[in-house]
Amino acid sequence: MRLKSGIALIISGPNPKTSAMQHTQIVLKNCDNIRPESFLDYRETGGMNAFKDALSMDPEKVLKEINRAGLRGRGGAGFPAGLKGKYTDESICRYCGQKYIICNADEGEPGTFKDRVIMEKNPHLFIEGMMIAAWAIGATKGYIYIRAEYTQSIQRIETALDNFYSYGWLGEKLDKSKNFSLDIELRLGAGSYLCGEELTLIESLEGKRGYPRIKPPFPAQHGLWLQPTLVHNVETFAHMPYIIRWGAESYRSIGTEKSPGTKIFSVSGDVNKPGNYETEMGISLRELIDVAGGMKDDVPLKTAVIGGAAGSFINSDQMDVSLCFDGMKKIDAVLGSGAVMILNETRDPVDFLAWILEFFKHESCGKCIPCRVGTAQLALMAQEIAGADDKSALLDKMVAEAEYIAENALCPLGASPIIPLSSFNNNVKHLI
């Protein structure tokens, strides 16, 4: 897919530095130039200007701008962020009841560590995004739900929230003239992958077991305490200040037509420099591997797993795929959370598949039978692949089983195993 522009713009001011798309950064732009705990450093890079702009705009216009920018949820599903905001905004009128805003920082998708880098290196940025979105929909209470294992991120967010309160950007005195106040609190998870799913997260926030709710109703109508609630991923919020500051057109000039903006890819495995890389949406896997220092010891690629455990296996013939929501869809794969796990020729993809299926078995909450029994069944069958006489028949059987689970399970976890399984069957089977 052709990128419309290679022009890099930074949050502190449009910077007409032309460079390749792998250098275009929005979220991680200033990460290495500021002290993450310093609010003044954040202000110096232009922080809070976007929120000031937002406050001077009509809330509806803020939502429209996000919608026009075409921002899509970075948690994995790629749902248009503007629409989600619009639904939450419209569910009840601005002054008729409590609305909530929640930042989903429960990053637990195997292979994904992009939100962690935002929270550790530039925690004020995504909180500013939350504040913009809260103003847009009229939410006066916010929560950041983070997994308890991210101890450093927790410290950084605590400091950032303290900063916002002590400089008067959060709390009662936020904007008296507009009668707008916002409180944000931090809440910890306790080791449940499923709580990264928005409705399960809300259950957990309410102090309950992490069991999924049945959709619909969606959080936009009945979220936290059954009130309208807007839930976004950390990375999604982190894009909002840029959009408000520099406008939807500027944002749309980055990335691809249907997946505008940048994406942080968490690259791990057999590359020379594993780590987080923010590039324009639509970069090819081949280019991304180059950005990450190339294949380790020049051993060629066998397969890459894109998007996490609920992600897709692709093979070395598909390395020119455009890494964006629609580019991946074209090859029946998903972009997911942006995890990119690289396996070289010496690795056994069957093992990798078995580990992924074991993960789903462990994380299935047990509320609905198709998922509870099905994920256990799939994990068992995966153990048998290596010794099976007819591997192809066994894999077909597993795909059929996973399809059945996906159709009948309550929540997205049950719909997940089919993603790695069918892509394994289509793209990697011939390599085993």
Add this chain to the structure above:
Amino acid sequence: MTSREIISKYKADKDQLLMILHEVQNNHPQSYISEEDIILIAKHLNTTKAAVYGVVEYYSMFSSKPRGKHIIRVCKSPMCRMLGSADVLTFLQQELGVPVNHTSSDGMFTLELSECLGHCDKAPVMMIDEYLYSRLSEAKIRHSLDYFRTKP
């Protein structure tokens, strides 16, 4: 600080439950939530003992049974396994003399497995309490254990 003192710091709202459980558990020398604590918490939040117990049992980071002073969590995500977490686990079992989900005889460490800890670029990794150790080697593991053994 006693559990009662910790619990009374929190507002009596049900959404505080996980936060209370974390602090009570971290405060306990055996890193768990005792039945007495569960009863205290339930009373504070005006809910049932069963509701609190259900939450403790659901989340993998909470324990209703006594554990060691420090909790070791070895990452078992696909990427860590591909890059050698099985060796890490074998070595830890040897060093501690216990299998997974057991506590060393000196009561210092409980060995547990964890899903992805989010440091796949530095695999294999483990956590001891709130500290993360990455790119693990035998020397590094031994060093980290010694640190916690001598930590006051």
